[in-house]
Amino acid sequence: MRTIITILALAGSACALVSNPSLTAAEPAGYDLVVYGGTPAGIAAAIAAAREGASVIIIEPSKYIGGMTAGGLSTADTGKEETIGGISREFFTRADAKYNDPKKTATPFQFWKSEPHVAMTTFQEMINEARISVVKKQPLQSVAREGNRIVSLTTKDGTTYRGKMFVDATYEGDLMARAGVKYTVGREGRDEYGESLAGFLPAPLRPRTVEYMAAPGTAYTHGTPCKLPARDAAGKLFWGVTDKPWPALGTGDKLVQSYTFRVIITRNKDNLVPFPKPKNYYPERYDLLVELIRRYPGIKFPRIVYIGWIPGGKSEINASGLIFSTDYWGGSTDYPEGDEATRARIYQDHVDYVQGLLWFLGNDERVPADLRKETNGWGLCRDEFADNGHWPHALYVREARRMIGRYVMRQQDCQNENTKPDAIAMGGFILDSHAYQRLVTPEGYVTDEGNFDVRAIKPYQIAYRSITPHKDQCANLLVPVCLSATHVAYGALRMEPQYMNFGHAAGIAAVAAIRADAAVQDIDVKALQARLLAAKQVLSLRPQAKASKAP
Structure with missing residues (x-):
């Protein structure tokens, strides 16, 4: 009824x-x-x-x-x-x-x-x-x-x-x-809004030394650090690698940047719950990671995942940006417009992937003993997400639909054209997109595609028209x-x-x-801005660059 x-x-x-x-x-x-x-x-x-x-x-x-x-x-x-x-x-x-x-x-x-x-x-x-x-x-x-x-x-x-x-x-x-x-x-194509970061964007090799990968501490380690084969000894593509033809640089497509879970972990034994084996565990998913580990046998857990400190003796996992981490590249494309069943399937697949990665690092015999021990020194937090097996309930949907509104925020709006006559907020984060896919290079190696992390130059205003x-x-x-933004601008917003x-x-x-x-x-935007300022919203900083024109 x-x-x-x-x-x-x-x-x-x-x-x-x-x-x-x-x-x-x-x-x-x-x-x-x-x-x-x-x-x-x-x-x-x-x-x-x-x-x-x-x-x-x-x-x-x-x-x-x-x-x-x-x-x-x-x-x-x-x-x-x-x-x-x-x-x-x-x-x-x-x-x-x-x-x-x-x-x-x-x-x-x-x-x-x-x-x-x-x-x-x-x-x-x-x-x-x-x-x-x-x-x-x-x-x-x-x-x-x-x-x-x-x-x-x-x-x-x-x-x-x-x-x-x-x-x-x-x-x-x-x-x-x-x-x-x-x-x-x-993703929009590069020519649609004149954005240099738009569209298809394969990354070059970003070499890392054995010493760097074995160093303690936490840091984002973006990209592919060495030449990794795209296929195993039998000629089969490693899981998570696609050999589809490369389009022209800057070509738009319907792909969606990767999702993940931001897992809360601890080394406090009084609050530690061991990483669970997922409902659906597929060790072959991590074969490419084995190839990476073989080239960096002393690699540390905080190089494969990024670990950020939070209060309560806890830390938070994010993808390190490495060619293989907690981001599920290629797993999110059908999510934005998916029905309830499709999204539930994708959600569970992400649970299986991220839990599987942590289980793999702590239990697979192909992983060096020191790395397994280091991984198992961490675990989930007993006092978080108790009704969900101590696992975060929220899938990190970094990007899905984007409205095409009265004003489309672009890369330029987060860099040089950073003021707006109808500003309702400000931003200051970098232009940041997580990777989309692993591709095969013409030489037969793996490379990552879709990642960028570029400074926004200075804080920028967000137009009321964009919401x-x-x-x-x-x-x-x-x-x-x-809100109304290109993929590139949305990376900052x-x-x-x-x-x-x-x-x-x-x-x-x-x-x-x-x-x-x-x-x-x-509505009267000036009156709106006055109310926002009275409520301590930040609408401007000085000095500012030139304003883009309102329609």
């Missing part, structure tokens, strides 16, 4: 943009703002709108809120820290206060790091204080529209949620797509995660602190549109 959710709007807030009875009238319109996706961006949007006096609900398709920030990505990717403000910085300040005396200044080294359960608790506290309704395990089923506006969305259990404004804060952009908003998946669709496509939807900044802006913009009885495309 279908259920219609209808409530009265909360009383107008003293900090509201302008007084308008439309937010407080007893209308059968449901919620002022419906946020689909309990990610950090969605939570920030909901809190921002609630603080402006709006009635808000967060609908989360999974069992968990907090997205990657509470799901394993515990070392926040900030780039230029001075660009992070508003609700985003408030979250990190509150999480950090759980470790530090509030009267003291936290060290920058720790301020942006928190254990997953601390992040989850902090998000929940902020949601509760704002009196925001939350429902979980409610994946989207359908969207109802009238003209160019969303009227309601219905979840898989048949419940319908009506709203005046909507925010799609999912990593996949499912609401945006169901609402008929134009989007893209994959709004074209008006004829949808007039009451904001998209702060799958896709960081959790920035997502929260974008979500903060989306929440205030939604309320502004309600109060003005306007489309999100037609």
